Amino acid sequence: MRETADKLDRSRLNDAHSPADRPWWQQEVIYQIFTPSFQDSNGDGIGDLAGILSRVDYLARLGIGAVWLTPIYPSPLLDAGYDIADFTGVGSCFGDLATFDRLLTALHDRGIRLILDLVPNHTSDQHPWFIESRSSRYNPKRDWYIWADPVPGPLPPNNWLSRFGASAWAYDPTTGQSYYHAFLPEQPDLNWRNPQVRAAIHDAMRFWLRRGVDGFRVDAAAVLAEDALLRDEPPNPDFDGDTPRPERFRRTRTDSQAVTRGYLTELRRVVDEFPDRVLLGEVDTTPDKLPSFYGEDEPRLHLPLNYRLLEVPWKPDAVGRAVQAFLDTMPESAWPDWVLGSHDKPRIASRLGPEQARVAAMLLMTLPGTPILYAGDEIGMENVPVPPALGQDPFERCVPGYGLSRDPFRVPLRWAPESGAGFTTGEPWLPTGPLPLGSTVAEQEEDPCSLLALYRRLTGLRRDRPELQAGRYRRILSEGGVLAYARWLDGSGLVIALNLSASDVAPTLDCRGRVVLGTVLDRDGERIDGCIRLSPHEGVIIAAEDG
Structure with a gap:
């Protein structure tokens, strides 16, 4: 449909200014790296910091202005590093703090910022905090996690389900209580109503900010708090035999609780202690919730991650309306962002096909706001089937049969048409799959008509044309x-x-x-x-x- 002027006047960015007047995160392209799958440097099959360091010139040529890394912390790796055993360290499979510092310096020398994943909702059960918490009901850190008496049996304290389908409560015979876990039993939830917990997370943030990190992406930012009375979730009226078990109930008691907004305000205050930093967040961006995550009364997230274009039908009117609806929902002073791929979402080239992946690239790089590009999408990587026996995603193990595994969009990046795809000299942690002709970075770098070449031209044009940054x-x-x-x-x-x-x-x-x-x-x-x-x-x- 052809738009009328009175409707178009409601578009955001009507108060646009020169890009020079705006913070860097409003000008640059953010590039998400799924750390285990980007580049392995030592042949153990897992991507690491030294591997990323070896590719910083590639990142510079791509024209991105910031890198967002998925967790690099010490972890048992039961959930791709999102089960953290130490918030202020580097996992041995990823490297060490000295390597991290070298990577940060190399990126900054090339004008590229670094954003880390912050996972404040839960820890690994191997984290020292939880080891203390479960040791005794009287331990000072007992209230750092969410404990409750079970129903006699012992049955769970309520009907809450984890994201992976089973009860969200794990019984601990040592103390005779159950602890809450929104994800795996090995990922106990922190008690964000405890100010000591919040202070400890804030201190972990400051550790990295002082080291020079340019910001954080807050994982599961909408689920930091649960109903204080532990009331049951209501049934999902749409649940039937074809619905995965995790969706049996509506998550009205465990998602987007009002108190969470205050916790995000506190995170923002920590980030604002340091100049020129950014806070991204994984939240619910539906129209009724989006403004509160930006912060209508107090600043919260700079960039609530916007996945709407991954779900909208790929038709002109549907895409156009989705863009306009997001812009119209934003608070006046807020800044939009756009995501077409992530480690949790199917590859855009699989959804749309290789031809439309080129059109999607142009859309992503020219909409108003900050583009967020998932590593591998710049070469048109598609979903790679992973046999269940080789799967690593907890969804594949815990909720089989529904196609929920995220492994197909987490396989290693394809660097070269050789054994290990140029990712590793060893056995990759996930299979790389077949390498079709022209599907690797090495091949596309030699082809001026490749998708990689198109992305480089788009990022270059975006930097050269102020209209695309702030228009x-x-x-x-x-x-x-x-x-x-x-x-x-x-x-x-x-x-x-x-x-x-x-x-x-x-x-x-x-x-x-x-x-x-x-x-x-x-x-x-x-x-x-x-x-x-x-x-x-x-x-x-x-x-x-x-x-």
Whole structure:
């Protein structure tokens, strides 16, 4: 549909300023690295800090401005490192603090920031805090976790279920009570109502911030607190025989509790003690909850992670409406972000196909706000089937039969067409799968028409054109297979036209100018005069001319 001016005036970024006036996280592309799968340096099959260090020039050439690392802490690795045994150390499989410091310096020398995963909801059961807590009902750290008397039997204190399907309560015979775990039994939840717990997490944050880390992505940020009275969850009315067991109840007692907002405010205050830092968060971004996670009364998250484009039907009107709805829901002073892939979500190239993956790249890099790119999406990696016997994801072990395993989108990055995919000289922790022709970094670096080359051109254009960093946004067209929108700032503007269909289209955009970048190389510099021809799965960026 063609948009009307009065509706478009509600778009955010109408108060756009020069990029120079904005913090770095509003200007740069953030690149998520799933640490175990990026680059192994020692042949043990697990990606590590030294491996990332060996690839910093690749990151610089890609044009990203910040790296977000999944957990690097000491861990039993029952949940890909999200079961942490020490918040201020580096796991031996990932390296050590000296290697971390070298990596941080190398990134900063190239103008790339570093964001760490913060996992404040729970610890490993091997963390010293929990070892103390479970040792006695009278231990000073007993109240650092959530303990409750079981129902005689001993049955769980209530009906809460873990994310992995079974009861969220584990009985501990040493003290005769049960502890709460939103995830694995080996991941007991911290008691965030205890101010000592919050202070300990704040101190862990300061440890890394003083070391030079540029911010955190808060894992499971919406589930830090549970109902204080431990009341049962209500039944899920949509639950049936085809629904995975973890969805048997509606999580009204364990998700997005009002008190959590105050805890996020405290995290933000810690980050704000240090200049020029950022706080991302994994939260519920539905329209009724999004403003509170940004912070309407007090600042909270700079960037609540926005996964809406991963779930919307890939049709022009649906995508256009999803973008507009997110922008319209944001508080006035908030900044948007866009995610098209992550370690928890299926690969965009598998969802849309390799042709539309190129169009998706152009969308991600030209929408208003901060793009967050998942490592491997820049070369079009697809989901890789992982046999159950080789699976590592707890979902595969605990909730089999529903296709919930995240292993297919966590397999190692494909660096080269050789044994181990250039990721490792040993046996990779997850199988790399077959390597189709042209699917690796080494091959795509030699191909000017590759998806990797397109991403590099897009990040370069984004840095060169202030309109893409801080310009206003207006949707022009979302019909006939085409999504088109404008970005402009200080009298200079761009029009982005994306063909989301497999057909030739020729929309009239009332736009005159020249193509500055297209998903097809031979269109660069082409003159556009009102109407534009787009081949199937093609996108172009047009530098508009006055008149």
